[in-house]
Amino acid sequence: MQPIPPSVTEAIARAEAVAFAYSSEPEAGRLLAALSAAVPAGGRILELGTGTGVGTAWIRHGLGERTDVEVVTVEFDPATAAVAAEAGWPAWVTLHIGDAEELLPGLGTFDLIFADAPAGKWTGLDLTIAALAPRGVLLVDDMDLGRYTEPEQVASVETVRRTLLTDSRLVAAELPTGSGFIIACRSER
Template sequence: MSDVPDIVVEALKSAEARGFALSCEEMVGRLLATLASAVPSGGRVLELGTGAGVGAAWLVSGLGQRSDVTVLTLERDPELAAAAREFAWPDWLEVRVADAEKELPRLGRFDLVFADAEGGKWSGLDLTVSALQPSGILVVDDMDLSRYQSAEHRASVTRVRDAILSDPRLVAADLPVGSGIMVAARRRD
């Protein structure tokens, strides 16, 4: 882990200590850091599903010392959000306890969205796409059908993948790596 940013290592240790096994995997994290580094000045980043803070840590590592971008991460579980707040986040990152589907219509638009929670990905995906700025980037993970045994979960993944690939507002790539990653850009209006 020598090339993994310190803040990510700290978040991974916290997740492990709490028995939280659903953290953002390294491949997705590196992609998030790369995309975050390109967010324009004054930009906004949204993470749906803070979990133990690993995804947020990758986003922060990509932004480095920039203070011209804000990051909002939503977590429905108050205990997980409280644990994530324990980190020494930059003051431009906010961890908020919220249901993504209820909150999304009030949040405005974002340059980068990482949808890693039930709300905003498995349900309410249209709200997430609507929250993208023109030219905004959407990252959705856990799209590899082989990860799921139940027919219900497989149907949900297929529905999300099809929705992203067929949405006329998006140009999307289905990347069959890791947990299965989809990356989409919102077309300019």
Template sequence: MTLVDEAYARAGAHGFDLSCEVPVGRLLAALAAALPPGARVLELGSGAGVGTAWLAHGLLPRTDVTVTSVELDPATAAVAAEGDWPPFVDLRVADAVEFLRTAEHGYDLIFADCPGGKTRGLDHTIARLNPRGTLVVDDMTEIDGWPGDFTAAQRGVRRTLVEHPDLVTAELDFASGVVVSVRR
């Protein structure tokens, strides 16, 4: 069983239904595989570790990279921590925005998959993106029944990424809707 299979199984066993969709995971793995030596990856919102597993899948068998995944909820972080992670994966329990504010370096790939760093503190996420670094956000396709404030927040994220002068952005119409931005 692969890291990805194990992560989906773990999420299912714990009733965690907000995991990264397979098409988004494949995109993350492909982007991770293209990273230069010594790259740093940041995931905001570990959940049960599915996104983390896709990122690690794209990087293995390399060991010259770091993947830091930040989860706010300690119980959810404990689910992700059940995984048998490669040594380059660092799982942390922290508020994503506070983590971004105090991070000592930038990142070459950021997957923003929680409110912190996406709908709150997006400016901090963009500031931590290295030149030529890639930012991936999902859940960008509006769905009937979304609360009005969530819809407005997602529209704000899209607008910021599309209009930001330091970013080149593409909106991808698959899975839950993905926006990919690269820092100039």
């Protein structure tokens, strides 16, 4: 297995220093890095749920030395966003602070979206799907029903799964690994 990149290790250390417990797992990060590497020149990536920057670091790792992709990341909590900003992201990475559901309509369309926050995944999923460019890819984690014990949590996951797997605009697949992933591609239909 490939080692965890230094920028990701630094982001994990920032998370541990502030007891932030919701960072992307390595399985999600590696998948996110691979999907980021496939974004076309001039493309755009959106991360919903910056946290302390672990997912953003995986995206940067996937892009390598590329500077032709715009990365937009959204974090609801200002204190958490301040920790993520300590990474000193390059100019082509923009960190927005606010509610993803409120921000999504004004952010434009994206070639890759990683929905890893309550807003834009558990609520407002329709806005996230609408922000996918034609042939854009949506990665959603935390879809393993076995990870949840509360009935309302199970119902939320089932709603997201059903939406992604049945929406006529999407071609989707479940990956039963890590926290459970669904990858969906916006068709041109």
